Amino acid sequence: MSLDTLPPATLPAVAPPRKESRRGGAKLDTVTKLVIAGVVLILMILIGYPLVRILTQAFTVEGLGTLQDIFSSSANRTVLVNTVILGVLVGIVGTAVGFAFAYAQARLDFRGKRLLHLIALLPIVSPPFAVATAVITLFGRSGLITNKLLGQDYNIYGLTGLTLVLSLSFFPVAYMNLLGMLRSLDPATDEAALSLGANRWKIFRSVTIPMLIPGFASCFLLLFVEAIADLANPLVIGGDFTVLSSRAYIAITGEYDVASGAAYSLVLLVPGLLVFLIQRYWAERRSVVSVTGKPSGNITLLRSPLGRVPLLAAVFAIATLIIAIYVTVFVGAFTAILGVNNTFTLANYRYVLSGIGSDAMFTTTILALIATPIAGALGMILAWLVVRKIRRGRGALDFLGMLGLAVPGTVLGIGYAVAFNRPLIIGNIQLLPALAGGGAIFGGALAIVMVYVIRSMPSGQRSGIASLQQIDPAIDEASTSLGASGFRTFWSITLPLIRPALLSGLTYAFARAMTTLSPIIFITTPQTKIMTSQILSEVDAGRFGNAFAYCTILIAIVLGVIGLMNLIIRDRSAPTRTS
């Protein structure tokens, strides 16, 4: 034997680098193939078909005219530029706020940490109009704070107000993602930097921040897409500031011009598609977060007041703002019009709970409850296919899933109306009965559930993908090599491992379904009264008390259901022997 038999103590036991990007070269088993076919079929029905039906309108004469106009008319160009500015601003501000909350949560020690966590999650439930209307009530030109308290004549309408409202509404996504990343960062890297003589601030700048860059990028992109697709807020607080989503809505509802609306939406898809591609090809490839093993060592908390005080001050200021907004909604429900007529009244709740409103409350909750597990499951399966099973065309599949979020709701709604109002018939075989509208099965409820599913699935899909990328693919392969089919592996191995992602996916899905407005307008029927569209009509009628009462109840329902879901799908820390 040679001397090399002795343990080479100086040589670290480094395995050759694995070709992670080349995973998934295996032949797919039949069950997995069927699952892929099923998922693709479902996506084609849920989003592909209605979208094709509507977007082809963008290529009619009127639509093409509008497309041309978007680039030739200065007014339309402004709209395009506005949209991008808004997306970028919300992306930056939302990510920054999310990071501030996440960093405080992960690296600071202070009283009220748990409470701050809950406050940061509160905006996940933001019914359309609630946040914007509350912000106007508080900070508008005659707002309770800006005018009555500070005597200012400040105009909140426009870009400032929009950025504020959208950032507050969407930052929880960034917060959750970044918190997860901060917690999975190996403290050893911090310690290494510390031992090399770097001070806290230097570590923050040169170690923590660069490690999180992929996280920042993906948060930014998600917020960008959410911000430019949002409709209700630009309508309420946009003022003169017009963006593509509100322009498309106006084209359809104010100008009776569906073709132009489709054209605007088509343009709206471009930035969405672009950021999506950037994310795929840049952010995901540069992921540096340690993906295996648990963090070693303990996180050293930031103690220097120089960093602590400003950060905590900022975070608590924002938290106070969030509380103020939700308190406004809550208090507003007990007055006729908060800020104008502050008489205490219970009439709003009477109207909402026993009047026309109660039907809407039940219908909306039930339909959202049906849609949520479907959206959650579909999102997880899609994430699993994209990360683990499909190599060629996985980008396309991923994008197809994300379309539900990227397409403006108005367009989606009309697409559904066009596509599903009558039975889908080829030859004389009825492939699908009519799904949407008054004459459809289940009184059109099925189409609403479908919209809820496609609209709320992408959040689950994203968290599923992020979560799966953290799990060693060998665990899947081990299961396969023990004889489990692809889907069996997903069910008994993958799904339990991504339980937290599933839970957060379901949470988002339910919250989103309950607060979806714009596509619903086009497919509600007498049998399906939906809370959000009721809120819209109450706001329209100036009955803000009723609108706030609806919002309060909606928030209560969502929080209640999320709480229940947490109880049902709680994270089991220790496995139990099931034999």
Add this chain to the structure above:
Amino acid sequence: MKRKVALSMAILGSTALSLTGCVVDDTQQASADGELSGSLTVACGAMEDWCQAMTTAFTEKTGVQTDFVRLSSGETVARLEAAKSSPEFDVWHGGPADGYGTASDAGLLEQYESPNAAQIPAKYRDAENFWTGVYVGALGFCSNQAKLDSLGVDVPTAWDDLLDPKLAGQVSTAHPSTSGTAFTTMWTQVTLANGDEDAAFDYMRKLHNNVLQYSKSGTAPGQAAGRGEAAVGLVFTHDCVKYKEAGMTDLQVSLPEEGTGYEVGGVGIVKGTQNLAAAQAYIDWSLTPEAQDIGPTVGSYQVLTNPESVQDERMIDLGTTNLVDYDFAAAAAAKKELTTRFDEEIAAQPRE
């Protein structure tokens, strides 16, 4: 509860039907003659409680189960268009007549000359009987008295009053290309200038200096005035009354003496309805004073088109109001060009 059970039975029934019917059955259910039966679905363009009250009253009167979906005009047109071949609605009730015009141009409405239509003044109904007017709303000034007092301005009673420099940044109006209300304002100026679009734009340009911002929704200016964010909002007067009733008690309605524009709320039959007899009965009924008088009881204070309807004190009096001679067809034809011009010449300009 009973209704819920009935509903779920109906849903189950229809599911069974549609699921078993895998092969398409082309025969359609014939609409019953004589005795009214079946059900109606109304696309309702007015306020929620108005729609509720109207459909409930019709059901009680005729036994035809009548349901509604509340939709704006644009949404209604889009949905009618989308479901042209198998309409989900039978009747469209409420909402501005320009939407009805668009719909009839697109072949989405059914002509019907109601025997009751004769009672309605000719200018409030369609010459070809695609729609008939059920109410009229006049454009007016919705002012916040407290705000005006603090500015030291009287309640405006003329279009020129809005140009008072003291009202800089205090006038709220919607954008003409996004709101029918604001377009009515603009076309009123064109009409007042005897068709001289440049003169109308002159006025809009001057007004621009006093405008806080152009909101998306036509009703938002009323809310802005109600909150005291602006002193005057340009809205239909019945919206202003509506907000006042909802609790914005500082609001004050006034009308321009030079003359003002108006909208007509229509009613019409959707082409291809499965229940023509009931739909026609609904139109007939909606034109009666009995039906129209429901409006004020649920907080809708538009002027009613049937002269025999009760005049509520919160409605404006058409007898004393100076309405311009509003040419809806010409307005619709000029809309695209005017709004584009407005976008480029006025909205984008800085204020002095």
Add this chain to the structure above:
Amino acid sequence: MATSLSTTRETPRTASPAGSLQLTDLVKQYPGSAGTEPAVAGITLDIRPGEFLTLLGPSGCGKTTTLRMIAGFETPSHGTLTLDGEDMIALTPDKRPMAMVFQSYALFPHMSVFDNVAYGLRLQRFPRKRVQEEVDFALASMSLTKLADRAPNQLSGGQQQRVALARAMVMKPKVLLFDEPLSNLDAKLRVQMRTEIRALQHKLGITSVYVTHDQDEAMSLSDRIVVMRQGRIEQVATPDTVYRKPASVFVADFIGRANFLDTTIDTLVTDGGGNRATVRALGATYVVPAHDALVTGSPVCLMVRPESVALSPAPESREVTGSYGRVLKSVFYGAWVEYEIETVDGNVTAVIHDPAPGDILASGTFVQVSFEQDRAWLLPADD
């Protein structure tokens, strides 16, 4: 512990005796990398039933890809793969009668040790009682019985790998695949596990394919070693042959340590035991065993393992000439001494085992250098 497998239970513990694996011209070219060298460039192997075969080579040599093709996690671009005559390529990984042990263990973190091991059996819908028996037996044979209810993250690395082994073996697959299973363990444990794996495999007689970049693992475990380089096979042979008669300079260098001396063939004779060549090296003439492919005039390289080098005192010499060399460096390792010696043919490493006290040569000492000619090996020079 491994011996506990040789029990007298009624049910035979050994897998079906077959397990003959044929790889024919397997090629893996990743999509999008056309024009570049394939990851695996044509591997042909005939793995015998019950054989323990190791794929050895540096990072990126294609050994893992080859293993993953056998397992079915990669689809070959070209070539065939049969197990006992049955085509495997058509089968998805879950349908192949093989089980794999992973570098990262890949235990299911949400399942107990027992459930991990029972997983595959339950998939096959074995009766509950049977599962219990089989798992208990597997756990007992890996000394894991007491840990059955633990979660994987409560186990040490060695215990985790034992669970992974038990999980694979309980399936009684026709082929066991190992993907660097020991590289995450510390050195001592690695040696211990190595012994266990070998003993277990002997008992069970399951055909095994083992990937490693650690030559000691390969030497100690294998019936045969496949040395790979850049997607190709350099040599397939027993550990002894690979070590003593490497097919190329690459193999010689990769397995163990070697001195390579430039030389030329004086004469070449072929007898029953293979080629023998007369060469000059280190100022002397040696008759050494030579590679089959050599002919007179071939560019050659003489491999001399450090432990074959012999040093004797050379008091009369004060310069590096002929067979005399000078000690440049000496390092004492306890059981042996390692010398670096300057010679006329360049620097030579020598290892002297069990040196007597006081026998260690200091730097600068002149010595006479020679080697045992039967243990040297003449092979084609690298091009």
